[in-house]
Amino acid sequence: MIVIRGGELYDPAHGVEGEARDLWVDEGHIVPAQATAGNAEIMDARGMIVAPAGVEIHTHVAGSGLNAARRFLLNDCGTLDALANQARFAAEQYLCLGYTTVMDAASAPLFARSTMADLQQMEVVDRGTYTLMGDNRMLLEALADDDRNRIRDTLAWLLEASGGYAVKLVNPGGGLAWKSGRPALELDEPIGLGGLTQRQVLYRVVEFANELGLPHPAHIHAGNLGRPGNYASFLETVRALEGQRAHFCHIQFYAYGEDAQGGYNSAAEQVAEELENHPDLTFDLGQVVFGSALAVSADTSGLDRLRRLTRQPWISRQLEGEGGMSALPLAYRMKDAPSAVQWATGLELMLRFDHPERLFLTTDHPNGGRFTAYPQVIAWLMNRATRQEMLRHVHPAARKATRLAEVDREFNLGEVFAMTSWGPARALGLDNRGHLGVGAKADIRCYRKQENPETMFARPAWVMRNGWVVAREGELVERADGEVLVTRPAWDRERLSRLHNRLAELVSVPVRQYALGEMRIEKLREVACKSTAC
Amino acid sequence: MTNDLRATCPFCSLHCADLRLSIDEGRLTRLSPQCEFGMRNYTWVLRSIAVGDEYSIPTNQFTQALTILESARRLLVVLSADVPDVAVEGALRIVRKYHGVLSVEDETLNNLNISMKEVGGFSATLGELKEVEMVFICGAEPKHSHPRLAEFLSRCAIDNSLIISPLESFETIRQLRLVLADETPEVPQKYRKTMDAMRSASTGVIFVDSSFLQAGEPTARELLLWLRDLNRCGRWYGQYLPIGANSVVVAETLLSTGGIAGGLFSGEDFEEISPRCWKTSKLINDGWMDACLFVGNPSTLVENFAIRLQGVNTILIDPIQPSWKPAVWLPVTQVGVDAAGSMARLDGVPLLLEQFVESGRPTIQTLLVGLLEGRVPS
Structure with missing residues (x-):
């Protein structure tokens, strides 16, 4: 038994905002307050801030795409470590920042074993990955045939075979269209399989993911990422779901208007206003931070466009029957107009949206920049003066093309913990994380109060996982094994031989070797599905 | 009696997974579909296994290997392309323990x-x-x-x-x-x-x-x-x-687990050697190291490297007896024959290679652990 004594508790799930209280922990969970401490270990947290540990909902720290991208950075050790650190060290960095759950955002089934090998290295945190399906030929064929049972079973089988936690859609059908020479796919344009359109793929996959009761709904990377003027098509994509539960990732990259010269301006206000109308959707930000970045994505057409614009070398790996995986080195510079507008648009969007429990802090690491910059982003959100000071230093386009300078809102600590703990945990369906209620996992972070939020958030005084202090003052002190989180929705296993027969026609690897094959996942934790199907 | 079985080939970067082997008393009698390269290598490895006792590790060889490692001032550990990915972790641990440097041997990479x-x-x-x-x-x-x-x-x-x-x-x-x-x-x-x-x-x-x-x-x-x-x-x-297995993926595995690829891990004593993309050939040609641990088949090395390696204390860990003379050769299992393991195809797709023969030889990872812990693997 542990008593965390007298800390100022922040627990947005329960409306607790800085109340000085004791928190009781036993056997890895938060327990009701006891009458006496008895032999309990006392941890003095008086004058300190105590909150649920961070939950990362969207990052790229594992898998073949990142492995390939690392080759760009071989002679640049600093950037390599900041953007594409070894999976093990990335996990340790997350833990030392106060995050105990980390979700890698994209893994193709063909390369599932390589993603899982990286996830196995990340043992200090609980972790998982989302399975790429938006260009999966077998799923698209089932959708084109409108075969309900086959859609459901293919989706569930792909998740199980790949050790995935959720369904990931990246510009669905865009890879198929790109390979046939059509770089930009519109929502109602046929993707190349009969009359099947991206709108239909999105709607149906989201529908089936929800019907299967996946704890995290379909995780969507929409089309037209990063294009000036893309906010209209993004909002059209949001409306295409017609009120179904889903998650849209790195939405800063879709909040752009277009000026007369074809450049960026901010459409954060319009986007924030529309998103208010969709209470069943959650989002993460994809904030840009200045410095080096690395585009790593299954959105081949998006990265193809970006590499033409930036004239940077890229790595493009196309996968049979599954789309592709690409990488491209980037840099966001303070004195560069597009970078400055992107930076300001992200902050404006976050500040204009009133529900931090539905819009979460991410940098889409390493696409928008490194995740270790979270404390800096939090400081910008919490302090208007800090933002204004930054605006004076970045390219003037940030003032002209966005309305960030006019936004007075400052996040409070409760909102910070809502967007980094409670919100993402709830969106992931991890009911026992992200809050400090009785029964929750004792994944807790504690900060010394400081004037400067960046300094404070950069180094928690301690981080607890499963009731053990695992990091102190930014240093790992204990290695407690985390779990690999997966979901395994029910499906009709009678269909397996038919799935395998089609798979054998589509891919050049033996069916028994596809995805994880017979690879065993160490420390696996299956998170239950709550199917809504009859 | 002839034993027919399915296998995934470990010998080139295609890793054909549709092979059917016929084995009679430890000898390969048929390989289907036909492949001269695969036939030659399977025959060679199976013949090596059939010899049997030759492949138990002599204690004196193992002790000599330990002595070389412990007395090395500048240790170079080279990972060949055809090692299973589990060998990467073991090699990294050896490098850290002996403050050595690590490289993938494929120069072209x-x-x-x-x-x-x-x-x-x-x-x-x-x-x-x-x-x-x-x-x-x-x-x-x-x-x-x-x-x-x-x-x-x-x-x-x-x-x-x-x-x-x-x-x-x-x-x-x-x-x-x-x-x-x-x-x-x-x-x-x-x-x-x-x-x-x-x-x-x-x-x-x-x-x-x-x-x-x-x-x-x-x-x-x-x-x-x-x-x-x-x-x-x-x-x-x-x-x-690549001639052998996929060195690109070995390098990427190294990057993912050790932070390097096709280059070096800098131990504490060798900080000056960063950045991380040095060439094995340069180290060998410059005579940089006084000991070398070579893990895997060196067949894709430029020919004269092997000759140069004979001039330093070289420990070779490989299933097949080399034609050149390292100071110590420690035989191990061949993944896809007498051990299971994961390797990557030329396009990077990871494949699991299954074991179909028992040999009693130690696996690469067992041997590396033995070297780390200073005891002969059982």
Whole structure:
């Protein structure tokens, strides 16, 4: 038994905002307050801030795409470590920042074993990955045939075979269209399989993911990422779901208007206003931070466009029957107009949206920049003066093309913990994380109060996982094994031989070797599905 | 009695997974589909296993290996491409314990890595290649090095194919590249048909093997520039074709687990050696190390490296007895024959290779743990 004594508790799930209280922990969970401490270990947290540990909902720290991208950075050790650190060290960095759950955002089934090998290295945190399906030929064929049972079973089988936690859609059908020479796919344009359109793929996959009761709904990377003027098509994509539960990732990259010269301006206000109308959707930000970045994505057409614009070398790996995986080195510079507008648009969007429990802090690491910059982003959100000071230093386009300078809102600590703990945990369906209620996992972070939020958030005084202090003052002190989180929705296993027969026609690897094959996942934790199907 | 079984081949980077082997009293009697390269290697390994007792590790050899490691002042650990990925972790631990440096042995990979940083890379899984209209093969004829790849390609639409020999590589590729930009008005007669086809093809693939890339970094860069330019007007893929297993993936596994690739891990005593992309050849040619631990089959090393390695205390961990004379040879299992393990195909797709024979030889990881802990593996 542990008593965390007298800390100022922040627990947005329960409306607790800085109340000085004791928190009781036993056997890895938060327990009701006891009458006496008895032999309990006392941890003095008086004058300190105590909150649920961070939950990362969207990052790229594992898998073949990142492995390939690392080759760009071989002679640049600093950037390599900041953007594409070894999976093990990335996990340790997350833990030392106060995050105990980390979700890698994209893994193709063909390369599932390589993603899982990286996830196995990340043992200090609980972790998982989302399975790429938006260009999966077998799923698209089932959708084109409108075969309900086959859609459901293919989706569930792909998740199980790949050790995935959720369904990931990246510009669905865009890879198929790109390979046939059509770089930009519109929502109602046929993707190349009969009359099947991206709108239909999105709607149906989201529908089936929800019907299967996946704890995290379909995780969507929409089309037209990063294009000036893309906010209209993004909002059209949001409306295409017609009120179904889903998650849209790195939405800063879709909040752009277009000026007369074809450049960026901010459409954060319009986007924030529309998103208010969709209470069943959650989002993460994809904030840009200045410095080096690395585009790593299954959105081949998006990265193809970006590499033409930036004239940077890229790595493009196309996968049979599954789309592709690409990488491209980037840099966001303070004195560069597009970078400055992107930076300001992200902050404006976050500040204009009133529900931090539905819009979460991410940098889409390493696409928008490194995740270790979270404390800096939090400081910008919490302090208007800090933002204004930054605006004076970045390219003037940030003032002209966005309305960030006019936004007075400052996040409070409760909102910070809502967007980094409670919100993402709830969106992931991890009911026992992200809050400090009785029964929750004792994944807790504690900060010394400081004037400067960046300094404070950069180094928690301690981080607890499963009731053990695992990091102190930014240093790992204990290695407690985390779990690999997966979901395994029910499906009709009678269909397996038919799935395998089609798979054998589509891919050049033996069916028994596809995805994880017979690879065993160490420390696996299956998170239950709550199917809504009859 | 003949035993028929299915297997995934460990001997070249295709890792054909549809093999059927017939084994009679430990001898391979039939391999289907036919592949001379696979037949030769399976026969060799199975014969080695059949010898039996020769492969238990003599205590004195193991002790000598430990002595070499402990007395080394400058230890170079080299990972060959055909090691299973679990060997990477073990090799890293040895490097850390003995403050050594670690490298992937495939020299050509360095050239590719350095060039790719400027130009980028384009590749595809094997199944994607069925759709290509044209194939260039830069280096050795795959009928010899990867027989079943040649068979695969022959089934694809490759009427307009060209094999470019390493000897003529740089200038030929340069001409092929410049013709895309209409910068070479005089196209050599022998390439005219190919160049016309290349300009009109919408998709194609360029295979490049290690003999080609050993020509050096400028050639690798020219190749990647060519590939980049081809991709301005069509969809072209590039595939590196290592002789053995996939060194690119071994390097990427190293990056993922150790923070390096095709280069060095700098132990505490060697901080001055960063950055992380040094060449094995440079270290060997400069006589940098006084001991070397070579893990895997060194067959893809440039020939004279082995001779140079004989001049230092070299420990070789490999299933097959070498033709040269390292100070110590420690035999281990062959993944895909007498051990199971994961390896990657030339397109990076990870495959699990199953064990089908019991040999009693230690696995690479068992042996590495033994060296770390100072005890002979049981």
